[in-house]
Amino acid sequence: MSLRILTENIDIPELTSFEVYRKLGGYRSVEKSLKTMSPSGVMEEVKKSTLRGRGGAGFPTGMKWSFLARGIGKPHYLICNADESEPGTFKDRYLMERNPHLLIDGMITSAFALEANTAYIYVRGELFRVLRILEKAIGEAYANGFLGKNILGSGYSLDIFCHPGAGAYICGEETALIESVEGKRGNPRIKPPFPAIAGLWDCPTVVNNVETLASVPWIINNGGEEYAKIGVWKSTGTKLMSACGHISKPGVYEVKMGLPVEEFIYSEEYCGGIRKGNKLKAVIAGGSSVPILPADLILKTAAGEPRLITYESLSEGGFETGTMLGSGGFIVMDNTTCIVKNLWNFTRFYRHESCGQCSPCREGTGWMEKVLYGIENGEGKMPDIDLLEDVAKNIEGHTICPLGDAAAWPVRSAIRHFRSEFEEHVKLKKCPF
Amino acid sequence: METDQHKQIPFNDETLAMVNRIIGRYPEGRQKSALIPLLHIAQAEAGGWLSPETMDYVASLLKIKPIEVYEVATFYTMFNLKPVGNCTIEVCRTGPCWLNGAEEIVSHLEKKLHIRVGETTSDGKFTLKTVECLAACGNAPVIQVGTAYHENMTTESVDLLLDEWREETSPSYQNPYK
Amino acid sequence: MSLLKVTIDNLDVEVEPGTTILNAARKIGGRVVPPAMCYYSGLKGTGGKCRTCLVKVSKSSATDPRPMPKLVPSCSTIVQDGMIVQNITSPEVLEARKHIVEILLINHPLDCPICDQAGECDLQNLSYKHGLADTRYEFERRTFEKIDIGRFIQLHMTRCILCYRCVYLADQLTDKRVHGVLFRGDNSEISTFIENVVENDFSGNVIDVCPVGALTDKTFRFKSRVWFTKPYDAHRNCEKCEGKAVLWMSGTDVLRVTGRKNEFGEVEDFICNECRFEKKNTDDWILEGPRNISHSSVISQNLYELINEPPKEPPFNKKD
Numbered sequence: 001m002s003l004r005i006l007t008e009n010i011d012i013p014e015l016t017s018f019e020v021y022r023k024l025g026g027y028r029s030v031e032k033s034l035k036t037m038s039p040s041g042v043m044e045e046v047k048k049s050t051l052r053g054r055g056g057a058g059f060p061t062g063m064k065w066s067f068l069a070r071g072i073g074k075p076h077y078l079i080c081n082a083d084e085s086e087p088g089t090f091k092d093r094y095l096m097e098r099n100p101h102l103l104i105d106g107m108i109t110s111a112f113a114l115e116a117n118t119a120y121i122y123v124r125g126e127l128f129r130v131l132r133i134l135e136k137a138i139g140e141a142y143a144n145g146f147l148g149k150n151i152l153g154s155g156y157s158l159d160i161f162c163h164p165g166a167g168a169y170i171c172g173e174e175t176a177l178i179e180s181v182e183g184k185r186g187n188p189r190i191k192p193p194f195p196a197i198a199g200l201w202d203c204p205t206v207v208n209n210v211e212t213l214a215s216v217p218w219i220i221n222n223g224g225e226e227y228a229k230i231g232v233w234k235s236t237g238t239k240l241m242s243a244c245g246h247i248s249k250p251g252v253y254e255v256k257m258g259l260p261v262e263e264f265i266y267s268e269e270y271c272g273g274i275r276k277g278n279k280l281k282a283v284i285a286g287g288s289s290v291p292i293l294p295a296d297l298i299l300k301t302a303a304g305e306p307r308l309i310t311y312e313s314l315s316e317g318g319f320e321t322g323t324m325l326g327s328g329g330f331i332v333m334d335n336t337t338c339i340v341k342n343l344w345n346f347t348r349f350y351r352h353e354s355c356g357q358c359s360p361c362r363e364g365t366g367w368m369e370k371v372l373y374g375i376e377n378g379e380g381k382m383p384d385i386d387l388l389e390d391v392a393k394n395i396e397g398h399t400i401c402p403l404g405d406a407a408a409w410p411v412r413s414a415i416r417h418f419r420s421e422f423e424e425h426v427k428l429k430k431c432p433f
Numbered sequence: 434m435e436t437d438q439h440k441q442i443p444f445n446d447e448t449l450a451m452v453n454r455i456i457g458r459y460p461e462g463r464q465k466s467a468l469i470p471l472l473h474i475a476q477a478e479a480g481g482w483l484s485p486e487t488m489d490y491v492a493s494l495l496k497i498k499p500i501e502v503y504e505v506a507t508f509y510t511m512f513n514l515k516p517v518g519n520c521t522i523e524v525c526r527t528g529p530c531w532l533n534g535a536e537e538i539v540s541h542l543e544k545k546l547h548i549r550v551g552e553t554t555s556d557g558k559f560t561l562k563t564v565e566c567l568a569a570c571g572n573a574p575v576i577q578v579g580t581a582y583h584e585n586m587t588t589e590s591v592d593l594l595l596d597e598w599r600e601e602t603s604p605s606y607q608n609p610y611k
Numbered sequence: 612m613s614l615l616k617v618t619i620d621n622l623d624v625e626v627e628p629g630t631t632i633l634n635a636a637r638k639i640g641g642r643v644v645p646p647a648m649c650y651y652s653g654l655k656g657t658g659g660k661c662r663t664c665l666v667k668v669s670k671s672s673a674t675d676p677r678p679m680p681k682l683v684p685s686c687s688t689i690v691q692d693g694m695i696v697q698n699i700t701s702p703e704v705l706e707a708r709k710h711i712v713e714i715l716l717i718n719h720p721l722d723c724p725i726c727d728q729a730g731e732c733d734l735q736n737l738s739y740k741h742g743l744a745d746t747r748y749e750f751e752r753r754t755f756e757k758i759d760i761g762r763f764i765q766l767h768m769t770r771c772i773l774c775y776r777c778v779y780l781a782d783q784l785t786d787k788r789v790h791g792v793l794f795r796g797d798n799s800e801i802s803t804f805i806e807n808v809v810e811n812d813f814s815g816n817v818i819d820v821c822p823v824g825a826l827t828d829k830t831f832r833f834k835s836r837v838w839f840t841k842p843y844d845a846h847r848n849c850e851k852c853e854g855k856a857v858l859w860m861s862g863t864d865v866l867r868v869t870g871r872k873n874e875f876g877e878v879e880d881f882i883c884n885e886c887r888f889e890k891k892n893t894d895d896w897i898l899e900g901p902r903n904i905s906h907s908s909v910i911s912q913n914l915y916e917l918i919n920e921p922p923k924e925p926p927f928n929k930k931d
Binding site: 032042082085086087088089090093121124125126127129131132154158161163164165166168169180181182183184185186242243244245250251252284288299329331333337342344346349352353355 | 458460463465466467468469470472473481486493502503504505508509510511512526527528529531532533564565566567570571572573577580582604609
């Protein structure tokens with residue numbers, strides 16, 4: 001039986017209510033941290049846990065917190081990034097819909113560690129339904145003395161507010177998100193300065209993903225060292241994987257770091273194998289931005305080792321033969337899938353979501369989309385494949401924010417692993433699927 | 434239809450109280466932060482879209498320049514800059530939904546409604562939009578109407594929903610804070 | 612405060628803490644200065660967007676000898692003591708720049724023969740110096756209708772490279788900005804959204820800060836190619852601005868008035884609309900003498916030097 005840290009009671013109806021969540025042991029971490037620990041003590045536990053950011057970048061959370069500029073006479077802010085928009089990713093929505101108090105629980109503890117008295121949850125605009133669930137839960141937390149002034153008589157005060165987005169993938173990038181909270185276009189900022197120094201309204205700010213913050217209560221309740229015992233290497237704890245595409249059982253699964261990918265795809269406990277008995281063709285393992293891998297390389301590394309769900313194992317082999325854990329958006333494609341058409345679809349997404357601020361991304365994503373559309377629709381020429389790769393290469397690493405990389409990686413990896421399929425489109429002057 | 438567009442602009446006292454509550458979530462002098470929440474409210478109150486007049490009104494509520502509102506309203510895809518039908522159907526068109534038949538759903542809707550994506554039916558009943566990933570990939574394909582998600586769509590289930598929506602008189606854009 | 616030592620393309624320079632790589636390079640001058648299409652020193656917040664000024668930091672500082680992992684925008688990267696930067700000595704930088712130029716041009720109409728900006732266009736200069744002779748882009752280019760924003764200014768969005776300078780200018784020189792960047796991605800455009808006029812005492816400066824021919828002076832429209840005019844420094848007593856300008860003359864006719872641009876193409880004293888648009892007689896002005904035109908003008912045509920591979924013999928001399 002797998003370990004459940006985030007989804008322990010998730011199937012219990014009424015978990016969204018304060019009473020039920022509390023009765024099941026909720027908000028203990030708030031009591032423990034506010035009454036018995038110091039902010040730096042909480043931060044130390046999170047450092048010990050080696051929890052890494054679950055939004056996609058995988059940066060160590062405790063270290064991120066330690067960068068916060070303290071004592072410069074400005075208020076600190078914590079922002080929860082609930083702008084879940086990475087194609088293939090729907091774990092945060094699942095968690096917030098079913099267990100909103102877990103997030104609030106984690107946010108109070110985290111904000112205490114950061115000495116922040118105001119926190120915002122940036123919820124993508126499409127999820128107003130979830131925003132209302134969160135606002136109701138926040139209201140209950142206030143009513144029960146877990147938010148507001150002098151929480152549990154500790155002297156610590158915190159307000160949490162929800163802030164909606166309005167349809168912009170780029171606002172998942174933390175500085176674009178901050179701009180959006182400030183009521184502006186979601187244009188990522190040029191860094192440095194990083195938000196930890198000058199973030200929201202120029203104040204020290206930490207932005208953390210929903211799943212990251214929701215992992216904090218368990219860490220505080222059980223200790224960072226206990227958390228660090230779960231998993232393998234520097235991938236500790238559990239990860240929410242949202243599995244979709246051509247599998248028998250799409251859904252959100254909490255897995256212990258280190259689970260073999262093969263088991264995740266084929267076991268009845270998780271994805272239940274490929275739908276309709278079809279064959280596995282390719283997987284995008286961590287949301288649409290990460291490199292696509294063909295079946296053989298997602299199941300085993302180039303060295304023949306079983307591929308595991310960890311930051312390290314999935315990136316084994318670099319981009320030549322590996323990929324990334326990313327956000328855990330696990331998109332499975334069977335042998336009926338056209339890689340070119342799928343790539344065109346994702347490239348259209350990145351073109352649509354580019355903020356347009358810096359030239360390589362603004363112009364390059366559109367260019368790639370047009371070339372891919374041509375190839376898919378029988379108008380491609382052989383040199384288009386190299387051109388496409390070259391345009392991607394020249395976007396990668398040259399943009400203000402990672403959206404440029406996110407648009408380039410899928411293109412480069414699809415050509416790397418499925419070049420013959422592109423060539424076939426050109427030769428046949430149509431899509432072979 | 435035209436007369437309905439600005440039915441709740443300017444906002445009534447109840448909505449204004451809500452607006453002030455939202456502005457109060459941000460520090461003094463940072464009221465511009467309330468822009469996106471206010472545009473959501475204004476869009477719903479004004480019949481599902483943001484006319485320049487509606488946006489100017491929002492600018493006046495927040496004491497910012499109208500161009501600051503236009504810049505934001507044109508950036509975020511949930512804001513409609515032209516009138517929409519009573520029911521706006523938003524179909525996810527991104528990867529996982531596409532792998533599971535979103536394309537078919539879109540062309541089915543186009544055929545059924547006799548409009549193309551981005552258009553509104555001549556009776557003002559429906560607008561058809563495609564949107565990017567709605568974070569519901571496990572239940573693809575997905576359609577959003579107002580704040581409701583409709584998952585695991587097939588052409589048959591879309592037909593059933595269409596019948597429902599056709600009977601529906603209240604617009605799909607409702608003040609999301611109410 | 613002690614000065615910081617920076618090395619750019621093998622040339623050393625000492626600068627104040629807080630200086631950007633670009634401004635350190637400008638202090639050296641000459642070929643090692645990265646091109647900048649969106650940064651404008653007089654306008655706060657500009658820079659970082661066009662990516663033409665990307666450079667390689669091969670040593671981060673005296674205390675941290677590691678190279679920076681990616682190319683960095685020189686306009687918005689602050690120097691550290693002991694930093695070593697490569698601009699035109701880095702094949703990687705020149706290769707990236709070549710592609711940035713290509714990218715900037717894929718949706719540009721290349722209508723230089725009918726563009727008033729030709730001859731003093733930053734994009735034209737950039738393309739000659741760093742670009743490719745050919746484009747690999749085979750699709751239709753983005754086009755827009757020309758619109759008048761006010762009595763004197765025409766906005767031809769088709770030519771715009773979205774540097775945002777005119778938006779920052781309107782924010783910082785006036786309190787009534789009515790234009791901005793609307794929509795997003797490759798649909799972004801500079802616009803007033805509703806029909807509106809950009810009308811205030813300093814609005815004409817958007818023309819001077821525009822690196823391309825997207826914002827042009829209607830009073831000069833199609834009057835003359837810029838290289839057929841003779842520029843003179845001139846000044847007048849003006850209540851609104853410093854009154855320091857350049858008159859672009861043909862015989863004794865003043866065809867156009869602009870601010871004075873320095874060697875990096877930047878105006879230091881912004882002029883008012885009265886000086887720019889309404890003082891078109893030599894009698895309005897006190898002439899100081901012919902203006903020495905900087906490198907970035909087709910008046911110095913045929914002097915372009917293609918820099919698409921590192922020069923053979925570094926280090927170079929200053930100002931070469």
